[in-house]
Amino acid sequence: MKNKQIRNALVVGVGIVSALSLTACGKADTSSGGSGDKVVLAEPSWVGAQANAAVVKKLLEDELDVKVEAKQMDEPVAFDALNSGKATAILEDWHGVPKKQKKYVDEKKTVVSAGDLGVVGHIGWFVPKYYADKHPDIKDWKNLNKHAKDFRTSESGNKGHFIGAAPSYSQHDKELIKNLKLDYKHIPSGAEAAQLKEIQRLYDAKKPFLTYWWEPQWMNNKIDMTEIKLPKYTPGCEEPASKAKCGYETNQLEKFMNADFAKGNSKAAQFIKKFKWTTKDQNDVAGDIAGKKMKPEDAAAKWIKANKSTWQKWIPKK
Template structure:
């Protein structure tokens, strides 16, 4: 019996040593994951970071401008961007890829849509909706003292891009853009307006909890085509670009090209990372609605889903 116990202990020690060796990071330098300014991305970043820390890597979170982050990634000063939306940042990512130093490592599994959105109760005041042309005749229904008689469109933070001002000009819409300072401020205003049935027209995006929690619709603009953003001759205004809806499409992951050689297992994990709209929306609701901390929600997911994320590291 003593021999059996000794053998089992020895075997366990070998297995533990093998596991520890497998988990040893290829480099102790920190993998720098960017933090942008919306809840879903913060969760995605901390989930990926938590998984990499479980694998023995050093992780550093770096707040970064959503569109400007690729400059830091090209030089290796930033390592990973976990959410690059086809709707707003693919052009910036593709330009960085062409310049060198950045790699698109595939889709996250989430599908992006972001555009102008209104609560269903606003159709009574603007019955032609969701057709965008209705906004030409009922802009005053969306006005605020600072914009009257023009309508007020509440856009996302300026760093998100999106060409809203350009679209208003191209389609000759009697609206003014007011940018929310933060993601939290954007949805706090929606919550307040919805509870009071007050006028509101704003940027809503998916994956997110808002279009699930609140009844409403996206405005239907002319369908996006690449030429809309590149050729003024496309569309109804032959002298202006952006006279169409925002693009829809995947959410990608991007990394510094040196990652695959410096941290190959971590690189594989980022490539393998996958989530869906419903999953990230539910987690975001815990933060934005229930008041939990991003770090706590991400850590809870990592703790409960080892069977999922362990496969990313293989």
């Protein structure tokens, strides 16, 4: 799931049907915890976000008797929902909607930070390590044109094929290719699942490929990738995207909550603030969901069983 990554605009997807208990003014339920609490999690479309929501949902329900529902929505829609009280929290934000963040967090103060997720997000351009080992100079973007012929496909014609992210993810790769005068054609993936399937196919066949890639990403447990050094990121260098000549920012991923819910300081609110795990934790759960085709609730249960010392710290004392 921009620039600060990165995952931009998806319309609310079909998710688990859910509803947030609202007051007459449309504010979120701020009850003190227990069976009266209802939490709606805004769940972005990528599997890492699904892993976050699955673990938080199961622990809130099993340990704190809180009713939890998840709705699939990425950052742009999620911030609107947090502002209106139709969502309680988003557990993984890549700072991909700075204008909405400024509007709701800094100006209206209807949305507040719930702290770091504990996972560092990074986007870049990558090739498989087996290709980089044979062509070590590929690690610098200035040498990409030299190797463009190796990346040609029937889709890219006489240019190298750049595997782009799903169109809904925030990105400026197409513009970067143009502005850096690279001999590549940006071809977007239809969805994350389609991109991962194609990368796995190429990787298994030991063929060269160049792709938009990111961490956390569960498939990094299965494949070995090497990053291409792009022009250094500086704040605002990708805006407007049409003039972008830089790479991507590395982010400390952040949680956000509806301000009224946060102020209520219920057990659920305290839990969400304390929820913090590692990239490995997320990748383990995400890998079970996407790689092993486990149901999210089963993958969450597996992780919870094996990591009691970690999640017990998230449970409110009172």
